[in-house]
Amino acid sequence: MELLEPIYEATNLLFSSSHPTLGDLRTVFYVIIEVLNDSQIEENTVKGQIAKKISRKIYHYWNKLQTYFHEAVLLDPSTKFTTFEHSTQRDNALRQIRSTYQTYISAEENTTLRAETQTETTSAHDYFR
Known part of the structure; x- marks a missing residue:
């Protein structure tokens, strides 16, 4: 449940918002990736294994998406530099x-x-x- 909660919250945020921005999307992905990375530390547990599998899929989408919207996120006044690692x-x-x-x-x-x-x-x- 801990792993799915951020994904559930992200879905609620992006689908309930009237005007989600690319900055919102980048922030959501950034947080989900952080949660999954933290959970993968426990790689010998079920939680760690599930986090690893979810991470593979998330990274697949993330790697495609992030090349398209760095500029838009940088120009978004609500995010600016905050989501750049x-x-x-x-x-x-x-x-x-x-x-x-x-x-x-x-x-x-x-x-x-x-x-x-x-x-x-x-x-x-x-x-x-």
């Missing part, structure tokens, strides 16, 4: 945000430059490009 993760997220920002700035500058140099559009499609 290592400064490397935080620094990678910051680097990705800066890279994405630079991509959009470059695209905007190119669009502005083209709009200024183009006096006549050939089609509506070109106009919106």
Whole structure:
């Protein structure tokens, strides 16, 4: 029951909330993983064995999910840096945000430059490009 309680609470939190955020999801996964890691210390007990099996499945999802939302979590005012275990993760997220920002700035500058140099559009499609 101790192992399932955080998963039960996570389910209640995420499904009952009107607007769960990626920060909420990351916090939930972080806590569940901590509880499971603590329980795995008792590896010769039933609890330890169950924690190990649940952990495998959780890590499968966690490893896929966390690569997609570091940036969103970092930008979420309610979580910011609190769910980053290592400064490397935080620094990678910051680097990705800066890279994405630079991509959009470059695209905007190119669009502005083209709009200024183009006096006549050939089609509506070109106009919106």
